[in-house]
Amino acid sequence: MTNREIYNKVFIDCFSVAEDVLNKDFVYQCIPAWDSVGHMGMIAGLEDAFNIMMDMEDIVDFESYTVGIEKLKNYDIVVD
Amino acid sequence: MFLISDNYPNKAALVCSDGSIVTYKELKELVSDFSTYLDGRSLIFLLGSNDLASLVCYFSSLECGAVPLLLGESITNEQLNNLIDIYSPKYIFSKNALDNDAYSLEGSFEGSNVFSREEVPNTKLHDDLALLLTTSGSTGSPKLVKLTKDNIKANTKSISEYLKIGCNDRAITSLPFNYSYGLSVINSHLFSGGSIVLSSSSMMEEKFWKSINEYSVTSIAGVPYNYEMMLRLGIDNLDIPTIKKMTQAGGKLDYQKAKKVNDSLQLKGIDFYTMYGQTEATARISYLPCGNLDKKPNSIGIPIPGGRLWLENEEGLKISNSKIVGEMIYEGLNVSMGYAESKEDLSIGDVNKGILKTGDLAYFDEEGYYFIEGRNNRFVKVFGNRISLDSLEKLVTTKGFDSVATGVDDKIVIYVIEEPNLSVAELRKEISESIGINMVAIKVTPIDDFPRLDSGKINYKALNS
Numbered sequence: 146m147t148n149r150e151i152y153n154k155v156f157i158d159c160f161s162v163a164e165d166v167l168n169k170d171f172v173y174q175c176i177p178a179w180d181s182v183g184h185m186g187m188i189a190g191l192e193d194a195f196n197i198m199m200d201m202e203d204i205v206d207f208e209s210y211t212v213g214i215e216k217l218k219n220y221d222i223v224v225d
Numbered sequence: 226m227f228l229i230s231d232n233y234p235n236k237a238a239l240v241c242s243d244g245s246i247v248t249y250k251e252l253k254e255l256v257s258d259f260s261t262y263l264d265g266r267s268l269i270f271l272l273g274s275n276d277l278a279s280l281v282c283y284f285s286s287l288e289c290g291a292v293p294l295l296l297g298e299s300i301t302n303e304q305l306n307n308l309i310d311i312y313s314p315k316y317i318f319s320k321n322a323l324d325n326d327a328y329s330l331e332g333s334f335e336g337s338n339v340f341s342r343e344e345v346p347n348t349k350l351h352d353d354l355a356l357l358l359t360t361s362g363s364t365g366s367p368k369l370v371k372l373t374k375d376n377i378k379a380n381t382k383s384i385s386e387y388l389k390i391g392c393n394d395r396a397i398t399s400l401p402f403n404y405s406y407g408l409s410v411i412n413s414h415l416f417s418g419g420s421i422v423l424s425s426s427s428m429m430e431e432k433f434w435k436s437i438n439e440y441s442v443t444s445i446a447g448v449p450y451n452y453e454m455m456l457r458l459g460i461d462n463l464d465i466p467t468i469k470k471m472t473q474a475g476g477k478l479d480y481q482k483a484k485k486v487n488d489s490l491q492l493k494g495i496d497f498y499t500m501y502g503q504t505e506a507t508a509r510i511s512y513l514p515c516g517n518l519d520k521k522p523n524s525i526g527i528p529i530p531g532g533r534l535w536l537e538n539e540e541g542l543k544i545s546n547s548k549i550v551g552e553m554i555y556e557g558l559n560v561s562m563g564y565a566e567s568k569e570d571l572s573i574g575d576v577n578k579g580i581l582k583t584g585d586l587a588y589f590d591e592e593g594y595y596f597i598e599g600r601n602n603r604f605v606k607v608f609g610n611r612i613s614l615d616s617l618e619k620l621v622t623t624k625g626f627d628s629v630a631t632g633v634d635d636k637i638v639i640y641v642i643e644e645p646n647l648s649v650a651e652l653r654k655e656i657s658e659s660i661g662i663n664m665v666a667i668k669v670t671p672i673d674d675f676p677r678l679d680s681g682k683i684n685y686k687a688l689n690s
Contacts, residue, residue: 184429
């Protein structure tokens with residue numbers, strides 16, 4: 146799987162959403178499932194999928210699907 | 226004024242989310258003014274959050290004899306209308322518009338509305354009844370816990386005493402206002418002359434941690450998943466120099482995690498208290514005195530000041546030896562009057578007489594510290610909410626599927642008989658929305674048939690293996 150596919154799969158599994166909603170408008174709290182609990186689940190999913198440990202700053206700043214792609218660059222993960 | 230300290234009129238009672246300060250004197254004036262909306266002894270549904278308006282409405286109701294039922298703002302219209310049908314409250318306090326013709330707008334306060342019912346069906350409230358809390362988070366269950374002013378006062382005093390809450394303590398709202406633990410934090414701080422920072426942010430947001438430093442917050446309360454968040458964020462790196470105390474309740478925090486939290490907080494000079502309680506006892510039942518986590522791993526500690534715990538065996542006889550498991554029974558002034566499931570129940574007096582069967586199976590050690598071994602009823606705690614597995618099964622039945630629900634804390638597994646029109650993802654989402662629990666905690670597993678024991682009962686052991 147490409148990094149994009151892995152990245153999307155975490156969102157799809159975690160929030161039970163279709164792939165076509167994953168864009169810049171998919172942001173924290175845009176659906177009930179992406180609340181603080183869902184956020185933690187999603188971060189845990191990304192950490193497992195990419196085998197990384199994210200820093201607090203990146204976790205609390207991770208406010209959208211698109212911002213997340215930027216944050217992953219800090220761990221040498223390129224999602225293109 | 227009931228619950229609110231009289232000793233510090235010019236001190237800050239609340240710090241609002243915009244940073245503005247409400248002193249004790251100002252808070253009391255707001256509480257008095259608000260009571261003009263309320264016509265004394267009557268039932269009010271308070272759809273609240275951690276903001277000034279909700280707190281003022283809550284204290285004002287207690288002050289003028291109105292009985293509030295605290296509900297979360299996220300309650301669905303269907304759940305709200307169901308509760309209205311059952312209890313016919315005279316008032317509804319809400320930020321949102323109300324989808325119910327029986328009510329009209331009475332007035333507005335700080336962005337929230339008070340709606341009142343024209344014709345009130347004859348709702349009799351027992352003289353001692355002061356407050357109603359839901360038994361299971363935001364599920365909309367009509368089963369309510371009935372509390373008296375004496376219950377609230379006793380628990381508030383006791384909590385303030387063992388946590389040594391004083392006028393220099395400042396908490397931040399990290400739990401829902403309508404949740405007994407969240408409410409107990411507010412009550413105990415305003416009772417002791419401390420203060421509360423009103424925040425609606427979660428620990429996953431930068432704003433939450435910023436507010437702590439900006440307003441010099443001294444204590445944080447959390448349910449197990451809040452501590453998992455802190456561990457995930459990297460608790461060692463949390464820069465929170467003003468924090469002196471942290472408390473945990475609302476379910477069991479796994480010992481390894483509790484130890485990690487405790488070790489990290491010790492280095493920061495923060496006292497960490499793990500605690501146990503139930504809404505049926507207003508909030509708190511026991512606590513593990515700070516510094517005992519290593520010595521008493523997994524213990525829920527000792528009864529709070531003024532409370533008493535003991536164990537009973539299956540015959541209802543008191544167990545006097547240590548290390549023997551029995552049902553844990555609690556006695557204290559904070560034990561509620563009982564439950565309400567209908568309007569008529571609101572007129573019934575105290576049936577518990579200060580004694581609560583907790584439903585938890587426990588033992589105590591030689592030094593009187595209690596340890597929970599299991600439960601004798603089918604409840605799980607999910608993110609601090611108590612969820613009945615039987616009600617979950619009923620819920621799934623209403624969606625047209627046969628199911629068996631099992632679970633441990635923070636994880637529910639629902640087994641559903643495989644059939645063509647079953648969509649696992651869809652059902653998981655519907656359940657999540659109905660019970661107000663994030664779907665990360667819910668797993669739906671299709672199954673050909675339920676394993677059964679010879680007696681015909683579900684074989685839970687085989688299911689979970």
